[in-house]
Structures are given as structure tokens and as C-alpha cells.
Amino acid sequence: MQTTAAIEVNNLVKVYTRKNQPPVRAVDGLSFTVQRGEIFGLLGPNGAGKTTTIKILTTLLAPTEGTARVSGCDVVRDPLGVRKQICVVVQENALELHLSVRNNFRVFGRFHGLSAHEIQLRMGRICELFSLTEFLNAKGMDLSGGLKRRVQVAKTFLIDKPVVFLDEATTGMDSINKRATIQAIKEETRKGRTIVLTTHILDEAEVLCDRVAIMNHGKLITLGSIHEVKGAGLRLLSLTLTVREATPSLLETIRSFQPVSVEIRNSVIEVIMRDEEETLRLLAAARKQKGFLHFEITSASLEDVFLQLIDHQTGSN
């Protein structure tokens, strides 16, 4: 069993400098490790530094400070070594618009050292997996945005590189294709591939990732398994109350407990709470109200935790 990490990032810094503008620290002292065969999610709001981090790890950008290694190769000293170990879905839609889907696969395969025969064999399997068979002869320019993205993601499964970077890979896909993509990603990790993905769709990260790192303003806020991140310090709980009517008195009672957030959908009120005891006290108070029907307590979703962590960090900044 291999124990070496697939990716090692140490104190990574990227500063963008532009004429007549103050420098921007897009990545600010980032450190993390991704183990082989892991699905690792890099999460954060827009401008958090996720894409810059991916760009450094895929040798598109040079870091200002710090080191990063992919499959043991340093991104600055041995960029070609890194590129031999990776395949990447970049954030931009990247497709040869004048070429057919078939030729897009052929070109991609050739660049990654596959023979024409191997490309042909693998293309069939991949097209079936991503429901692309009927579009093989269509030109890139004639595909919808979601289909373009699907081809782009499908290409990366044509080859067997040990580390895959997916930057907002499912953006623009419909739910059926998103599910197929998620399934394909899971299957690939079973073969021992390491996958690093960025997404702002947190449900997706929750389903897919073994571990996640949450970033904001270029800094790491938290890192761990989904379970660990959800429980990290904040221990958020979701209390769902079903009532006949969300009366002003009930809402006032809820607000008196200073919840993290309250969402009302007709007769269902979802309250995110920070503390277990407070949650139980709120439940007890709510049950005394007229029209109370039902309740459910679950741990808060990754999205709730994420929002809370970002708020918390922004506040402390």
C-alpha cells in the first residue's frame, strides 16, 4: 500500500500585483495534504482562492511563496513531471468548438499518449457513461452549455492519470448528468485515483468528498472529513418544526433563542442552532405553542456549517 501523499501543500502564497492597484493575496499561507485515492473538496465562496490554488497545483500559475508537490513532483521545479501525473477540468468551458465531439476525444487522447485504437475503445465506454454517443458527430459549437461541460468532464475519464482536478466540473449540468458525473467520479476513486474538486454546490461535496477544506480570503478556515467539519467547534443543529401556522408568537419565541438562521416555508420552520441544550429548550418552548404538529432534529447540512464558518471568519476579520 502506498503511503505517500498525492498532494502536499505547504504555506502556499499567491499575490497578484497590478499596476496602480494594491496587491491581492489570493492564497495566503495555505497548507494541506491529500492522500492517494481520496476525493478532496476545496470549498469556499467566490474569490476565496480555490481556483488560484488549483491553478498553482496544475502548473498554470507559479506561487509567490511556499511549496506544492503533486505525486512527489514540485510544481515549480518539475512542472512537466506534475503535468504527467494529472488531468484537469478547468473552470472555463474548454472545448474545440470547430471539432466534433469524436475529434475532441481523439485530440485529448493523443495529447495524453493514447493510440488511435485505445482512444476508440475507451471512447465507447466513456460516451455510454456520460450519454454522449448520440452527439459524437456534433461539433462543439453546436452543443448546449451543459453538454459542452459534459464532454469536457468525460474527456478526463478517457485517460488514467493518478490525480484529477475538477474545477467546478458540474457547473451548467442538469441533475441527471450531474448524478452520472458524480457516479463516475466515485468509480474512478475506487481505481485508486485521487480527485481534487472545487465546487460551490455543497450538497455535491457532501455526497462526494472524503475530506474537505473550507477557504475564505485565501486562508484555510477548516479541514477534515465531512463529519469533522460539520462538528468542528460550531456543532450546528437543524431543528425542523412543522406547525399549523407560523404565528408571530412562535416566531418571537424562536428568535429569543438567537438561532443562527430561520427559514420559513409555509408550515415548516427550519431553525439552525449552535448548541444542543439550547435546541432542546427551544423545542420544549415551541411544543407549548398552539398548532405545533411535529419536529425533527438533525445535524446541520454542510451548507449551513459552511455559511456559519464564513460568517464567523468574516466577523473575526
Next chain:
Amino acid sequence: MREIVAVVYREYLIQTTSLMWIFFELAVPLLYLLMFGVAFDRALGQGLMVENQSLGYNSFFLAGVLAMTCFGNALNQSYGFFVDRDNGILYEFLTYPMRRSEFLLGKVLFQCGMTVLQSVLTVGFSVLLLGVSVPWSAALFIVITMIAGTAGWFFFLSIFAFTIKRNDIYNTVINVIYFLLMFLSSVFYPLDRVPGWLRSLSLLNPLTWHTDLLRFETVGVGTLSVVMLEAGAFVVFSVLAFWLAVRKLQQTG
């Protein structure tokens, strides 16, 4: 080498999607010769005296057309970076397992193939229809100079394509550069009778070096020692441009 072949394969697939484009690529140098060359040839009547040698304008202009063909091909290919950038594919390419230099070499290799085809057609047309006398023994040298010229100009223009982010600005800048390079060179007229300042500037112009070399090969005008010096200078210019283009591409991300 596999990587360079992959880039050539990709260029081939893209360019052959438009036969119209290939037709115009091949026809433009011929049109230049036919319209511009023939018209000037008639207008000048008895031709030109270049370095004590009497020449018809078509014979003189052939080298200029060939040099412009290299520049035009290089320009088209460098413009492709903007298309690739707009399609997002440029950034994906840069994550493929190849060196930046291999990417540039692959791009230019395909275009050199087109250049060779164009030179065969253009020189053939000049010899057969316009009566220009080109020695067969020069054929290989002409092809080599055309390939070197296309590569050198492509690397030079790539520096601008990687530095300038907007294609409209790139177009404007390159139009100005092209204008200056063309008219401060020996492409259209011999330099021995132009004003001193223009001649001095023209002698510093890589397009002059490239054109003079082609003119020496096609119609034998020039002195071997001077032409060899110009050839050396053009090689240095191309190597420098290649190095700078690779550096600029490394900074693209």
C-alpha cells in the same frame, strides 16, 4: 516528439474543417503576385536596377511575396491563441503533459507545412506564368528559408499574443507593426535608392534580412557575405523570439 505530433494533429484537424480557408491561404500569395506584381511590372516598364543588376518587377517582388507569406501565416497562427483563449482550451492545453516549447513548435510545424505548399505554388506560378527565372538548385534553400521565416515570425508574434489579452488591441498593434516592417524593408522596393534614414532603418529590420535572403536564393540579387550576415541575424532574432515566447507562455495562466 509525441507531444509535437499531437499539436500538429490537432492543428490539422482544425484547419481542415474549412477548405475555404485553405484555398484562400494558398491563393493569397498568388493574388499578390498577379495583381500587385504584374501591375508594377507594367508600370515600371523596363524594370529595376538592383545592385547593378537589371530585373523585372515580378522577379524582384517574388522574394517580397514569399516573405509576406511567411509573415501572414505566422500572423494567422498566432491569432489562433486568441481563439483558443476564448474557447478556454488554451488553459486546458497548458495542463497537458508537454513543455511550453513543444506546444509552440507543434503549432508552427503545421503552419510550416502550409508555407511549403504556398512557396511551391507561388514560385511555380512565377516561373511558369510570369517568366521569372528561379534556379532549381535553389529550391531546397528557398523551402528552408520559408520554414525558418514562418517560425521566426510566429515566435515574434506569439510574444505579443501572450502579452496582449484583447484581440482587438492585438489586431491594432500588429497592423501598425506589420505596416512599419513592410514599408521599412526591401519587400516592395530596392533599398539602394531610398532616403538614407529609411535605408538605415530598413537594414535593421528582420523582414529585410529575410527578404534579402529569399531574393538571393530566387533571383540571385545580393552579395553572399552580406546575405549570410543577414541570415545569421535572422536566426538570432528567431531564437531570441522563441525564448521570449516560451517565457511569455509560461506566464500565461
